[in-house]
Amino acid sequence: MKSLLVILCCIVVLNVAGQKQVLPYLENVNGKTELIVNKEPFLMFSGELHNSSAGSAHYMRPIWKRMKENNLNTVIAPVCWELIEPVEGKFDFSLVDSMVIGAREQDLKLVILWFGSWxxxxxxxxxEWVKTNTDKYPLMVSKSRRTLNTLNTFGNNSLEADKKAFGKLMNHIKKIDSKEQTVVMVQVQNExxxxxxxxxxxEQATEAFNGPVPAELMTYLQNNKxxxxxxxxxxxxxxxxxxxxxxxxxxxxxxKYRGEEWKTNFGYYTEELFMAWNLAKYIGEVTQKGKDEYALPMFANAWxxxxxxxxxxxxPSGGPLPHVIDIWRAAAPAIDFIACDIYAVEEFDWVCEEFSRSENPVFIPETTPTVGGAARALYAFGKxxxxxxxxxxxxxxxLFNTADVNDESxxxxxxxxxxxxxYINENRNTDNMTALYIxxxxKATDVDMGDYIVYMSRFSSAGLFKQTGGRFGIEGEEDRSPAGLIIIKLSNDEFIVAGGVGGIQISVGVSKSNKAVNAGYASVDEITFDDKGKMKLHxxxxxxxxxxxxIIRPGEVKAFKIKMYTY
Structure with missing residues (x-):
């Protein structure tokens, strides 16, 4: 009988061990980063809430259902230090609980923004107890000797208080969410x-600036030269x-830099490197404290x-930008990557390319909530x-940068x-997937996909794209709204293309590398999916x-499977 009890106990222990959940984590695959959630690659079709949306439970309550109805799978939302520790040493996580439960009920994942020191x-x-005690929690000073409303990186009391609050937050999230894993990632501070x-x-900063560069940084630079x-x-x-x-x-x-080549030249670069080191060192310690409590992936974002x-x-001088990423990596190894907030849409490609350097993933926690912003989502995931x-x-x-609630783009x-x-996950990080944007x-753009070229262009023949009223044009006017297109090559002559939002035509022609004289469509099928996710072809x-x-009409987003042949 005792032997049977021992065996049963062993089985229970083994089952519990076998059922131990794996936290969300980042994995490097072929030089690119994947986020793994519930043991599967996870792409965040997300949106960030306004800064004050999480300021009360009653204001947040109706938000979650609307986010789910808008096909988001993730919401990025702030947790503010002032609201979880209004009195020093006394913590209130009721707003955090409301946020996690609200998202979970709609089967949404959460990325928490820690609005702490900055x-x-x-x-x-x-x-308030930090704001009103600048002797204990000192502030930065500008070159013109003006005191700034910005905590000093040399304020050890500020650092320890932030670490304590963030550690308490992560410990609380672990207690309420480690099983369901609604919260999958955390941004530490903001811009x-x-x-x-x-x-x-x-005084403290100037003394450090005129002192030696930390040996820790010099060792990193030599090892990664x-x-x-x-x-x-x-x-x-x-x-x-x-x-x-x-x-x-x-x-x-x-x-000070005064030239035109602003992308490759840097004014006050030494000052920026200095600020990057001290900010990253501070934030790295806060991040590590959080990970010690609950080791979710954590990142920093940049203006x-x-x-x-x-x-x-x-x-913001010293923020986590690509030209100081080595400083951040040396000072804050606990930070998994840096992320880009893109509002200067004219520089979208340049920003994405810069933030792709040295195996840093493209992660865009903030961008414009417009029709063009919707179209660029296709471009960002595909390209x-x-x-x-x-x-x-x-x-x-x-008040600012707010989505139009009536726009369904x-x-x-x-x-x-x-x-x-x-198909996106299967072809990420390969030459078989790319994207186009106009x-x-x-009017038009194209990309070479081996034997064929895929074209995306405006289409206005026979007035098909003319309509009365609405965002996408008025009677007698041609729609010119931005549009994006993902292209996935399934084989040499077969493609999935998916896109919209402005009206476009998608066509495929023979590339210069293809010796065939003519090409035609063996088949063009519009793709839809049933409630169980099964593909249906029309x-x-x-x-x-x-x-x-x-053809994709203005305001539409569609997917097609196109197979080519030559003759």
Whole structure:
């Protein structure tokens, strides 16, 4: 009898061990990053809530159902330090509970934004007991000696208080969510850096700037010399690859940049490197404290450098941008990657390419909540293998950068992406998948896919794209709204194409590498999916393809399976 009890106990123990859940994690596959949730690759068809949407449970309550109805699978939402620790040492997680339960009830995943010490280069989300005690929690000082509303990175009391609060938050999330895993990732702080000055000129900061570059950083630079960001390598090389010295001795004296090549030239670069080190060191400690409690993937996001704000201080100096990514990696190994907030849409490709450097994944937690923003979701997932795409103000009704609650463009895009995500996941990080995009007023674009070229162009023949009223044109006017298209090559002559939102025509022709003289459509099938996710094909021919290929009307998002033949 005792032997039987021992065997049964062993079986129970083995079953419990076998059922132990694996937390969401990041995995490198062929040099690209995958997010694994419930042991499967997970793409975030997401949106970020307005900053104050999570300011009360009653305001949040109706949001979750609307997000699910708009085909999101993930919501990015803030948790504010001032609301979880209004009195020092006394924590209230009722808003966090409401957020997690609300998302879970709609089968949505959550990315938590920790609005702690910094948000957009300022410290407005810290508790009142921090704000009103600047002797204990010191602030940064600008070059003009103006005190800034931004916590000083050398304030150890601030760091320890932030670490404590963030650790308590992650421990609470572990207690309420480790089984369901509604929360899959965390952003630590938001768009950090110093605004209005290239660096902090407080007494502590100036002493450190005039002191030696930390040996820890110099060791990292020497060990990773062959892979450093080009501008950093150049600055170090220009000053003789010194392994010791002050910041200006090692990286050069900072100067204001006034030229035109703003993408490749850097003003006040040494000051920015200094700020990056100190910000990353601080945030890295906060991040590690959170991971010690509950080890979800964690990242930092950046307010990007832009054409009209080329010097640090015009954008938050020291934030996690590609040209200082090596500094962040050296100072904060607990941070898994850096993410880009893209509102300067003219620079969309450049930003994605920069943030793709050195195996950093493209993760877009904030972008424009417009028709063009919806179309760029197709482009981001198809062209840049994005892990996440999230228009800001997705819940609408905010003051700035807010989504139009009557516009269903993103809903249709996310519905389509969700339908074909199997094919996206199978072809991520390969040459078999890419994407095209045409902006407002642009007419056509194309891409070579081996034996064939896939074209995306405007279509206006016979007035098919003319309609009365609505976002996508008025009577007698041609629609010129932005449009995106994902292209997935299934074989040499077979493709899945999916896109919209402005009206487009999709056609396929012979590439220069294909020796065939002529090509035709063996078949064109519109793809839809039933409630169980099973693909259904609807054959198109005759009038529906006679004008050169598959047609997507303004405001629509569709997918097609196209097979070619030559003759």
């Amino acid at each position: 948000k957009n280069g300022k410290s407005t989300y810290v508790p 950090v850096g110093i605004l209005g000055s290239p660096r902090d000129y407080s 062959e892979s450093l960001y080009p501008a950093l390598l150049t600055a170090w090389k220009t000053n003789g690859f010194k392994t010791t010295g002050t910041w200006e001795e090692v990286f050069g004296k900072g100067e 990007i450098k832009q054409p009209r704000a080329v010097n640090p201080g015009k954008y 840049y293998d994005a892990l996440c795409y999230a228009p800001f103000g997705i819940d609408g009704y905010g 993103l809903k249709k895009v996310y519905g389509c992406l969700n339908d074909i995500k199997k 902006g407002e007023g642009e 054959r198109l021919n005759g009038d529906e393809t006679a004008l050169g290929g598959a």
